[in-house]
Amino acid sequence: MASYTVGDACRTRRPVINEIRIRLPALSANESVARAVVAAFCAAADPTATELADIKCAVSEAVTNCIVHAYREGTGDILLTARLLQDRLLCIEIRDRGCGIPDLGQAREPLYTTDAAGERSGMGFTVMESFCDGVRVSSTVGKGTTVTLCKRLRGRSTRT
Amino acid sequence: MIHKQPPSEETLCRQTEDGVLCVRLCGEIDHHRAATLRRTIDDAICRCHPTELRLDMSGIAFMDSSGLGLIMGRRALMDKLGGELIVVHPAPAARRMLQLAGMERIVRIEP
């Protein structure tokens, strides 16, 4: 298994306040479903509009990658776990049992894509890393990929 | 298709006499929606053979990197036809994605 971590938010250990797990078949119609579920889950933490937009965008990228890349040869399930940790740290894990990523360093390079024919831009990992405070990706070829997105919610009540 | 598009999210294509095709995109652009939008826009391009394609993105509420692929794909098509693509009035959700990808250097954005 290969992995990489960007940002320090994924290393933080804190008590879990709330948690949901959903299993979605890898259908493109479920991209908006995943965003809506995560948005509803973090509403209790009162995120700002920008924080919510960041989270929805990052989740959309990770879920789309499962559908477009991981299960490119067929179909399968996407497992999404969202956790709200103490002091408003949001962690979302998106896991597939698809083809895996042979070279993580190459995959996260801006504009790198293996699916130019499908009009992919190669900006998915760049979006995830830009809009989150931490991203962790671990992958095994032939077994699957897990992407963890972490975001510190400053929230409306503490906004300056 | 599981989701039906609400009428407010309908894509409007309008051709003016001087060879300009205006397409107004509304609502959310993700990978799922991009497939439909691509067909709608490309059908209009094939019908109109425009010299200029204006993508009005003022009504975009959500866009991920699939929107970038959609824009670049249409730009490639317009290049092939010898025409130009212009992104018009991108809403904040679209603009920040364009900025992140440095698209203002490769695509004309107005204003």
Ligand SMILES: Nc1ncnc2c1ncn2[C@@H]1O[C@H](COP(=O)(O)OP(=O)(O)O)[C@@H](O)[C@H]1O
């Ligand atoms: N879950 C995944 N399973 C297999 N391969 C993946 C997965 N996610 C990303 N990849 C690989 O990493 C590349 C870059 O991903 P990304 O930055 O999202 O760009 P894009 O999706 O536009 O190709 C993809 O083209 C694909 O080869």
Ligand SMILES: [Mg+2]
């Ligand atoms: Mg992607």
